[in-house]
Amino acid sequence: MKQISLPKISTRSSLWLLVPLVFTPHFAHAYLDPNTGSYAIQIAVGALFGAAYGFRTFSARVVSWFKGTRKKKNPDA
Amino acid sequence: MPERPVLPHPASFRDPSGYIFTQQGSIFRAVSKSYQSEYDLLMSSNLYVHLIEQNVLIPHQEVSTPTVRDAYKVLKPEMVQFISYPYEWSFSQLKDAALTTLEIQTQALNHGMSLKDASAYNIQFHNGTPTLIDTLSFESYKEGQPWVAYRQFCQHFLAPLALMAHVDLRLGTLSAKYIDGVPLDLAVSLLPGKTKFSLGLGTHIHLHARSQHKYADTSLKSTPKGQLHKNQLNGLLLSLRSSISALTLPKQKTEWGNYYDNTNYTDNSRTIKEKTVREWITAQKPKTVWDAGANDGTFSRLASAQGIFTVASDIDPLAVERSYQHNKQSGERLLLPLIIDLTNPSPAIGWRNTERDSFLKRGQHDLTLALALIHHLAIANNLPLEHIADFFHSQTKNLIIEFVPKEDSNTQRLLSAREDIFPNYTVEGFEKAFSTHFTTKKRLKIKDSSRILYLLESKP
Structure with missing residues (x-):
């Protein structure tokens, strides 16, 4: 298996999003247009995952900036 | 060589971008003229080279023969030794195929393209590792557009893996019944209730299935409005990757395991x-x-x-x-x-x-x-x-x-x-x-x- 470049995500604070699932009944119907629903859910949760991604990216940049600074200070290290 | 019609492979009819055919024991892929700009972008954006270097895309050569009418190009991909299907793979084989698909989609986005298919059948084990064999699965990325292959990815990979991990390892064979992946409402009915509380499975399977159900209502006039920006799409991929990575092999003792x-x-x-x-x-x-x-x-x-x-x-x-x-x-x-x-x-x-x-x-x-x-x-x-x-x-x-x-x-x-x-x-x-x-x-x-x-x- 090749190395995957994506970092891990953990957004526990956003579990409230799933609360409605617990209190609503199951269903079992054939669907006619599953893709429309698949588009809709992406748009609905996009802000959440986008924020998590932005935070990750920002954190990684901060970490690499500090590492880069330290390298400059100690070029022989 | 004189022009003569070739017969597409029986499985090669869904995608108008091209088709597979065999000739004299070799496999070829015809690229349709309608797919010309997308194919050119795949090659000129360096995405093809990048994926080949990572061993996640099947290499091909552009060939001038055999002559095929109405094709922009004819490709001769490397031969896969044995074609296998997701319902024949073990848990980790399917998991690695899923992670490879996500990696390819991530790299595609970095090069201005996106996967339009996320079918598990497009992945084959080539030289021991999961490899995308459908070179024509890419399209140019349009800012704001949701991932068109999201549903397919969840049905082909996430749902069967979740069922194998949380219910029974043998449920991997369910994919043989459902050629376009395990329906999400079926996965919801089989998965234990605790999976609703998982951010990944709760969103990509449970909420996803509910959304499908909602928009399947033909009386519903509204269509989803809004856009999914690139960062949001990357976040979605990140979440899918985390959800897949978190699934582990259930502790089961099978008959011949030892x-x-x-x-x-x-x-x-x-x-x-x-x-x-x-x-x-x-x-x-x-x-x-x-x-x-x-x-x-x-x-x-x-x-x-x-x-x-x-x-x-x-x-x-x-x-x-x-x-x-x-x-x-x-x-x-x-x-x-x-x-x-x-x-x-x-x-x-x-x-x-x-x-x-x-x-x-x-x-x-x-x-x-x-x-x-x-x-x-x-x-x-x-x-x-x-x-x-x-x-x-x-x-x-x-x-x-x-x-x-x-x-x-x-x-x-x-x-x-x-x-x-x-x-x-x-x-x-x-x-x-x-x-x-x-x-x-x-x-x-x-x-x-x-x-x-x-x-x-x-x-x-």
Whole structure:
């Protein structure tokens, strides 16, 4: 298996999003247009995952900036 | 070469971007003129080179022949040794295929493109690792557009993996029933309630299924409005990757998972068996080998270690999982472990039953190994010896088979709870049944054991 470049995500604070699932009944119907629903859910949760991604990216940049600074200070290290 | 029409492969009809066809034993992919700009972008954006360097996309050459009408290009991709399907993969094989698909989509986005398909059938194990074989799966990325293949990814990868991890490992075979992946509402009805509280599974399966249900209502006038920006799409991919990575193999004990810890062989007789099988394989010089009851692939590796591509199939998903894990640790490239029930091998499925070939149609092997297998077929499954001989004759040129007589304790165990209705299950009965289809080239009674090894050659 090749190395995957994506970092891990953990957004526990956003579990409230799933609360409605617990209190609503199951269903079992054939669907006619599953893709429309698949588009809709992406748009609905996009802000959440986008924020998590932005935070990750920002954190990684901060970490690499500090590492880069330290390298400059100690070029022989 | 004069122009002549070519026939697309029966499974190659869904995507107007191009089609697969075979000619003179080689496989080609025709690129439609309508796909010209997308194909050019794949090549000019450096995405193709990048994915080839990562070994996640099948390499191809552009060829001028054979001539195909109305095609922008004709590609000749590298041949995959053996086509396998997701319902034949172990848990980790499907998981690695899923992670590879996400990695490809991430790289595609970085190069201004996106996967328009996330079908598990587009991934094949090539040189031991999951590889995308559909070069025409890419389209230019349009800012704001949701991932068109999101539903397919969840149905083909996430749902079956979640079911295998949270319900039962054997539910991986559910994909054979649903060619476009496990319906999410079905996954919801099978998954335990606790999965609703998982951010990944709760969103990508439970909420996703609910959203599908909502928009399936034909009386609903509204359509989803809004856009999914690139960062949001990257976040979605990140979440999918985390969800897949978090799924682990359930702690299940299967029948044959620890088979080699409990065999009837002494160290000496086992060594003799290994040495004999290795020598017989070497002498046959096969190009391909099929180990028909491979367990964790211990004996299959006697072939792959000689540079021979080997399909190592077994009925037990945990044994196949162990085989795949061994492959990953050792960097094995020539051994393909697959979950196959010999008494009910994968059927042909899809449109007109021609989209996905049956397991038996996909393989004609130079040499087949059937070691410590025949008593399971004949005694546990009531298969007459003549039928077993006829079956192997239809699949292989040569056969190394081990006869496990009734006095063997493993056969005794199979007979312990049932009436012995197998008067012909004897050495003589075995040799008579197989002599109809095979010529015996070698025969060896294994020392310190009641078992006999045969090297058989198929009669014309």
